[in-house]
């Protein structure tokens with residue numbers, strides 16, 4: 001009897017369980033998540049009510065990685081929570097249908113146009129079994145349920161087509177629960193679906209107003225001087241295994257949507273969606289050929305019209321820059337496709353008799369230039385009297401066919417510095433620049449295209465098991481990319497100050513390549529030139545922050561399109577005044593800035609670009625503005641690093657003075673340079689493709705090099721990982737170019753030494769080394785301490801006037817803050833070229849984030865009484881110290897203000913007492 005009872009109870013509870021399970025299953029079916037049913041039950045979720053316990057952290061455990069499924073589950077959970085909350089308020093007598101009947105999935109992210117690749121880890125579904133699932137009746141139930149749910153409504157069905165949901169939609173007014181949130185995920189989405197926020201990035205600092213939609217003319221490739229494209233790569237196998245989620249949806253060919261998982265202050269989770277618009281968006285299904293046709297091919301056509309073009313790839317490490325630019329033999333990258341087209345076009349237009357193709361390939365590693373087609377010989381950039389940046393000693397190879405060109409690229413690529421980053425085991429650690437020039441028989445440049453494969457940015461925090469070198473390299477790369485970003489910002493803001501400029505006084509080599517890269521960009525804005533930026537992004541949710549930064553950066557470059565105007569051209573030419581200010585220094589309100597933009601847009605209509613002769617005599621040069629490049633670093637070369645007799649010049653030679661000009665000039669030095677240049681040019685076709693022999697046969701390349709003294713950094717021969725040459729089909733070995741045994745002599749010690757020297761320079765900007773060095777900040781702050789106010793009072797010339805102490809020659813000087821001292825400050829800054837960004841980044845490699853810098857700038861800008869030097873000093877502090885010092889400073893300022901008030905009161909009292917005394921009266925008690 002007892003047993004019978006127990007059995008009945010067991011049967012009852014089994015029945016309950018089944019009901020619950022079927023209910024949960026039905027619920028999941030509604031959401032299109034039924035395939036995860038077993039995972040839910042395994043996790044102990046047996047009833048729809050229990051879904052409210054699920055947080056985003058559980059998604060990977062549930063095997064949910066696809067962003068669409070994440071969104072669905074998220075909404076389902078929110079819906080259940082809303083219903084539970086609603087239950088509290090609801091009339092208990094009112095019956096309500098099963099929660100699973102009350103769900104609204106009309107938000108289905110599948111717009112027809114939306115493509116988003118999800119990653120699935122599906123094996124667990126079939127393999128795992130639950131007690132509930134094993135029950136045969138449950139199975140039947142499930143099958144029925146699957147049938148009804150699936151046959152009738154697909155997850156993407158609209159609200160109207162799903163009566164169950166329709167009923168619920170009327171039943172629950174979700175806006176009651178979350179009035180502040182509106183879902184904007186897709187136009188179809190009813191505002192009943194919650195916890196989704198969408199940001200259409202707006203300009204600006206105003207990131208991203210889709211200007212490309214504003215002016216239709218800009219959309220036409222021909223009119224565009226600069227095109228900004230986005231390329232999303234697919235999730236890698238490893239990433240899928242790690243359970244990473246695809247967070248990027250490509251809405252159409254011009255828009256991209258990033259789904260960012262966020263948590264509100266009240267710990268509510270929500271999805272923040274960022275929408276960006278660009279000239280072209282390539283999703284993971286696009287091939288290099290697709291990318292080429294939309295980005296580089298128009299540039300090649302432009303080059304054949306005698307123009308200049310630049311194509312550069314930017315993005316986080318491992319985002320696919322090298323894949324895009326260089327590719328593989330099976331999937332050739334943009335260089336290779338361009339090379340083939342160049343020769344095809346030459347052949348087709350019968351121009352091959354009149355024009356020759358030259359290639360040069362160099363890298364910028366730790367602020368120094370190395371010739372990748374010339375055994376990584378150290379190169380120097382110089383600006384001539386016409387403000388044309390020349391790379392002295394750069395080897396140009398004449399190539400007679402596409403294969404030869406590819407071979408040269410392939411060789412150069414093997415020479416390139418690379419190592420393992422936290423994300424990419426075969427990461428480029430330098431910026432690689434390939435220039436392909438079409439020259440006439442007199443070696444005058446007809447057209448030129450430059451490909452820039454920028455090193456990938458990586459946050460120090462992302463670096464897994466970093467060694468010292470990798471860490472330092474990462475910091476350096478970030479620093480350079482930040483500098484580049486600041487340059488772009490400066491161009492955008494029409495700043496006369498170019499933050500990339502490095503003082504000749506400071507002699508730090510760090511900015512050389514920033515200058516150089518920005519020159520390439522400027523090259524794109526002035527004259528007959530076009531640029532295409534390809535921003536590569538990784539789809540993984542782990543990289544959300546990076547992806548957003550990259551897109552914002554790309555957005556900034558996109559903004560430059562409207563900054564191209566004659567005034568900016570002239571401002572480059574005239575630029576002299578140097579101010580280390582943030583754009584925020586123009587204290588315009590946001591509104592004002594937008595107004596300014598509008599004004600700029602109007603001005604833009606009247607742009608006339610200076611026409612350039614196609615046959616302008618340039619060689620190894622980037623037409624640029626008047627950017628003064630930094631000088632050669634000063635210090636002597638440690639003799640142990642002298643590689644060979646050929647490099648002896650580095651130690652003893654002195655810099656070449658004078659100007660390098662084109663052939664048209666009578667400058668003897670320019671002739672010399674030209675001569676050098678021609679000697680550097682090796683006709684591959686004549687030399688039978690043999691780079692090695694051609695180099696060996698041309699020792700003059702090194703000997704004729706203009707000499708520089710005080711060299712203290714050596715070329716880095718870093719080649720830890722041998723990347724197989726991409727175009728190496730076995731017919732031409734890379735030994736063909738050089739003896740690879742040269743590289744085997746590379747020593748890690750040398751690399752470390754190089755980086756250490758480099759970082760020493762970074763960390764101790766000359767401003768801190770000179771006599772005008774600061775006392776430690778604590779000392780400075782000590783003066784502001786309350787107990788020192790007695791002493792400080794002496795320095796108040798006028799009551800209420802703040803003075804800022806700073807030390808010079810280890811002695812404190814105090815100056816009143818007046819216009820005179822302000823202008824002195826500016827002189828000081830100009831002379832010493834304080835570069836806030838540089839200081840900031842060199843000490844804070846993590847802070848490539850635009851927003852942080854902006855925030856810091858803003859914070860310091862508000863502290864009116866700080867002078868530029870003090871700001872620079874504060875910005876150079878690590879993040880945690882920065883906040884602390886700023887806080888302290890604010891406190892001190894408040895105390896000082898109070899002290900001044902009390903001084904005023906005391907003075908007033910004295911005056912009153914004096915008055916009453918003089919008048920022979922007793923001071924009143926009130927006073």
Ligand SMILES: Nc1ncnc2c1ncn2[C@@H]1O[C@H](COP(=O)(O)OP(=O)(O)OP(=O)(O)O)[C@@H](O)[C@H]1O
Pocket residue numbers: 232233234236284315316317318319320321322323324421424426427428429454455456457536
């Ligand atoms: N569109 C794509 N399709 C398939 N695989 C890709 C794609 N883009 C990148 N990958 C793969 O992703 C990995 C990293 O790509 P890649 O080396 O090009 O990154 P990167 O941006 O150049 O990195 P770094 O800046 O560190 O050099 C490579 O294995 C590459 O094959």
